Amino acid sequence: NAGVTQTPKFQVLKTGQSMTLQCAQDMNHNSMYWYRQDPGMGLRLIYYSASEGTTDKGEVPNGYNVSRLNKREFSLRLESAAPSQTSVYFCASVSLYTQYFGPGTRLTVL
Amino acid sequence: AQSVTQLDSQVPVFEEAPVELRCNYSSSVSVYLFWYVQYPNQGLQLLLKYLSGSTLVKGINGFEAEFNKSQTSFHLRKPSVHISDTAEYFCAVSEVPGTASKLTFGTGTRLQVTL
Numbered sequence: 148n149a150g151v152t153q154t155p156k157f158q159v160l161k162t163g164q165s166m167t168l169q170c171a172q173d174m175n176h177n178s179m180y181w182y183r184q185d186p187g188m189g190l191r192l193i194y195y196s197a198s199e200g201t202t203d204k205g206e207v208p209n210g211y212n213v214s215r216l217n218k219r220e221f222s223l224r225l226e227s228a229a230p231s232q233t234s235v236y237f238c239a240s241v242s243l244y245t246q247y248f249g250p251g252t253r254l255t256v257l
Numbered sequence: 258a259q260s261v262t263q264l265d266s267q268v269p270v271f272e273e274a275p276v277e278l279r280c281n282y283s284s285s286v287s288v289y290l291f292w293y294v295q296y297p298n299q300g301l302q303l304l305l306k307y308l309s310g311s312t313l314v315k316g317i318n319g320f321e322a323e324f325n326k327s328q329t330s331f332h333l334r335k336p337s338v339h340i341s342d343t344a345e346y347f348c349a350v351s352e353v354p355g356t357a358s359k360l361t362f363g364t365g366t367r368l369q370v371t372l
Contacts, residue, residue, distance in 0.1 A: 151300075178358050187266070189347060189362040190301075197358075205359075237300055241358040244289060244308060244351070248300030 149173055151249035153238050159255045160228045168223040168252050170238030178241040179221040181205075181213060183234040184251075190237065196221055228256045259284040259350050263363035270370055272340055278333040278366045280322075280348030290331040291349040291360065292322055301347060307331065318342065343370045 154169045172179065177198045182190040192205030194213040202213050210232060212224045225232060233256045239246040260283045270276045282288060289308050293301040305316025312324040322333045331348060345367050349360040 180358075187364055189261075189364040191362075192359065195359065239300075244291075244306060244358060245303050246293075246301070246358065246360065248302065250300050251298075 151238055151240055151247050153236075153249035153252050155252060156250070157253050159257065160225075161257050162229060164228050165224070165226050166228065166254075167225075168236055168238075168254075169220070170222065170249060171220045172238075172240040172247070173219065174240055174242065174247065175218070176240035176242045176247075177218070179215070180239045180241065180246065181211075181221070181223045182237045182239065183207065183232075184237060185234050193223065193236075228254075230256050232256050259288065259352050259361050261348050261350050261361055261363035263348055263366050265366050266364070267367045267369065270338055270368065272370055272372055273337050275336050276334065276338050276342075276368065278346050278348075278368065280331045280333065280363060282329050282331065282348075282350045284329075284350065284352055287353040289351045289353055290322075290324060291351075292316065292320070292331070292333050293347045293349060293362075294318075295345045295347065295365075297344070304333070304346070338368070338370050340370050340372070342368060344368060 151172045180195040181193040196202045196215040199218045236252045238249045262281045291306045292304040295301045307314045307324045315321045345365045348363040
């Protein structure tokens with residue numbers, strides 16, 4: 148099992164560009180989450196999906212959209228990137244109160 | 258809403274010494290508590306969790322934590338650390354009931370183990 152995979156690993160964008168971060172899990176979990184990690188701030192929840200077909204806002208949803216494409220995949224889209232969105236993004240899937248994290252995407256917005 | 262405080266942003270310690278990483282939480286309802294570890298350039302992985310039952314929880318790599326409801330704490334301990342324990346450690350809480358998987362993380366404690 149690959150667990151949780153994320154693509155790309157690194158990305159550099161210019162202000163105003165758009166991109167989609169991809170996340171997939173092969174553990175048949177219902178719930179999936181997107182976080183951002185910034186120095187000194189821990190992880191903050193952007194969006195989550197409790198089950199296929201549902202999505203909800205987390206603590207910091209502004210500037211992001213998500214799609215739960217199917218049970219395996221949960222994508223995060225930046226429509227118009229801003230320097231404040233420079234961060235490391237983690238996807239996680241959840242089972243029995245344990246979150247399984249992907250390796251992260253390091254995004255820089257210039 | 259719940260919150261988590263990790264007062265120590267960095268903890269330096271010598272190899273084979275004991276260590277305690279402190280975590281305090283705030284919540285008006287019952288909670289589940291977690292410790293996650295993040296090695297450099299990796300995602301987080303679960304060290305241990307408290308859901309119910311015994312307040313002393315044992316996790317992977319020789320770590321343990323004790324839930325203290327009266328002090329609203331969930332400190333992480335290891336009696337003898339190794340160089341390979343160098344990592345960032347995050348305490349997290351979720352409220353019960355609610356979306357039990359929805360976590361609030363602390364800001365992290367960087368454990369630096371040296372010879």
